[in-house]
Amino acid sequence: MTAITAATELRSFTLAELQALCQEQGWPAFRAKQLFQWLQQKGAWSFSEMSNIPQSMRDVLAEKYQLAAPQVLKKQCSKDGTTVKWLLEFADGAKIETVLMLYERETARDRATVCVSSQSGCGMGCAFCATGQYKEYRNLTAGEIIAQCLIADKEARERGFNQLTNIVFMGMGEPLLNMDNLKRCILLINDEQGLNIGQRKMTVSTCGIVPRIYELADWNLQIGLAISLHSADAEVRKRLMPKASHYSLNELLEAVHYFREHTGRRVTAEYALFQGVNATVEAAHQLGNLLTGTDILVNIIPANYVEGSEFLPCTAEEQRQFLAILSTYNVSAQVRESRGTDIDAACGQLRRR
Ligand code: SAH
Numbered sequence: 522m523t524a525i526t527a528a529t530e531l532r533s534f535t536l537a538e539l540q541a542l543c544q545e546q547g548w549p550a551f552r553a554k555q556l557f558q559w560l561q562q563k564g565a566w567s568f569s570e571m572s573n574i575p576q577s578m579r580d581v582l583a584e585k586y587q588l589a590a591p592q593v594l595k596k597q598c599s600k601d602g603t604t605v606k607w608l609l610e611f612a613d614g615a616k617i618e619t620v621l622m623l624y625e626r627e628t629a630r631d632r633a634t635v636c637v638s639s640q641s642g643c644g645m646g647c648a649f650c651a652t653g654q655y656k657e658y659r660n661l662t663a664g665e666i667i668a669q670c671l672i673a674d675k676e677a678r679e680r681g682f683n684q685l686t687n688i689v690f691m692g693m694g695e696p697l698l699n700m701d702n703l704k705r706c707i708l709l710i711n712d713e714q715g716l717n718i719g720q721r722k723m724t725v726s727t728c729g730i731v732p733r734i735y736e737l738a739d740w741n742l743q744i745g746l747a748i749s750l751h752s753a754d755a756e757v758r759k760r761l762m763p764k765a766s767h768y769s770l771n772e773l774l775e776a777v778h779y780f781r782e783h784t785g786r787r788v789t790a791e792y793a794l795f796q797g798v799n800a801t802v803e804a805a806h807q808l809g810n811l812l813t814g815t816d817i818l819v820n821i822i823p824a825n826y827v828e829g830s831e832f833l834p835c836t837a838e839e840q841r842q843f844l845a846i847l848s849t850y851n852v853s854a855q856v857r858e859s860r861g862t863d864i865d866a867a868c869g870q871l872r873r874r
C-alpha cells in the first residue's frame with residue numbers, strides 16, 4: 522500500500538510546477554508540456570505509456586513520483602444506457618465511486634456530465650446519505666479527482682460524444698472540506714492543455730460549510746454553487762444534517778448571498794423530499810418563506826432510499842403538492858430527474874462497495 526501525497530502525485534501538478542521539476546532535473550522545458558498533456562489530456566495511467574518521453578526520464582519519474590491511477594474494481598451501466606458508475610480504488614486502498622450521465626446524444630447540445638467524488642467517504646454524517654455512513658474518510662488529491670474526469674471523458678468519447686462537457690462535485694465527500702485540492706483540480710481541468718472544460722460547466726455542491734463558501738466566492742472563479750438545503754426549519758435540518766447544521770440557516774443564506782453578489786452566479790438549493798419530514802405542506806410554506814425574494818433556484822431531488830435509513834421518499838402526489846405551494850411564493854423550482862437508480866448511482870446512494 523503506497524500512500525499518495527499531493528507533493529509527489531504528478532497529476533496534481535500545474536504546468537509551471539512541472540516546468541520547475543524539469544529544470545531541477547536538467548530536462549528541457551518542452552518535456553513539461555509533454556508530461557502535462559499525458560497527465561491531463563491523454564489520461565496516461567503509467568509512465569511507461571508516455572511514448573514521447575525518453576526512457577531515462579520515465580525511470581526517474583517512476584522512482585520519485587506517483588500518478589493518480591485508480592483501478593476499476595467495478596463498472597456498471599444502467600439499463601437505459603444513460604448512466605455509468607465506476608467503483609475505483611487508489612493505491613492506498615481508498616475507494617470511491619464516480620458516475621457519468623449522458624444526455625441528448627442526438628442533438629448539437631450533447632451533454633456528458635460526470636459526478637465526481639472529492640473524498641473517499643465523508644465525515645459530515647448526514648442521516649439520509651449512504652456516503653455519510655462511513656466513519657473513515659480521506660481527502661482526494663486534485664489528480665485523483667481529475668482521474669475520475671479522464672475516465673468519464675474516455676467513456677463519453679467512446680459512446681459518440683465529442684467530450685466530457687460538465688463536472689459536478691456531487692459524488693462522495695464534502696468538497697469544501699478539501700479546498701486546496703478542489704481549487705487545484707478546477708484550474709487544471711479548466712486548462713487549455715488539459716481537459717479544457719469551462720469553469721461555468723462545473724458545479725460544487727456543499728452541505729453548507731459557511732466560512733468556506735466565502736472563501737470559494739473569493740477565488741473569483743465562474744464555477745457554480747449548489748447548497749444542500751433540504752429543510753427551511755432549523756430543527757428538521759438538524760435531524761437530517763446534524764453536523765452541517767452547526768451553521769444557522771441565516772448564516773448559510775448570507776454566505777449564499779455573498780457568493781451570488783461576488784461571482785454573479787445564481788445559486789441552486791438542493792432539496793430531497795422525505796415523506797413526513799421535509800415534504801409536508803408546512804415544510805413547503807417554510808421553504809417558500811425562506812427563499813421568497815431571493816433568486817435561489819430550488820432543485821428538487823427525488824429522495825433515494827438508503828438501506829437502514831429512517832427517511833423515506835415521498836409520493837408523487839406529495840411532490841406535486843409541494844411544488845404547487847412553492848410556486849405561490851414565486852420561488853423557482855425544478856425537479857431533477859433521478860438517474861441510475863437501478864445501479865445505485867443516484868444522489869446519496871454512493872458507497873464504497
Ligand atoms: N457533500 C456535498 C456533495 C455530495 S452529496 C453535499 O452534501 O452537498 C450530493 C447531493 O446528494 C447532496 O445534495 C446531498 O444532499 C444529496 N443526497 C444525499 N443523500 C441523498 C438521498 N438519499 N436522496 C437524495 N439526495 C441525497
Ligand code: SF4
Nearest residue numbers: 643645647650653728
Ligand atoms: Fe457528506 Fe454530502 Fe453525504 Fe452529507 S450529503 S454525508 S455532506 S456526502
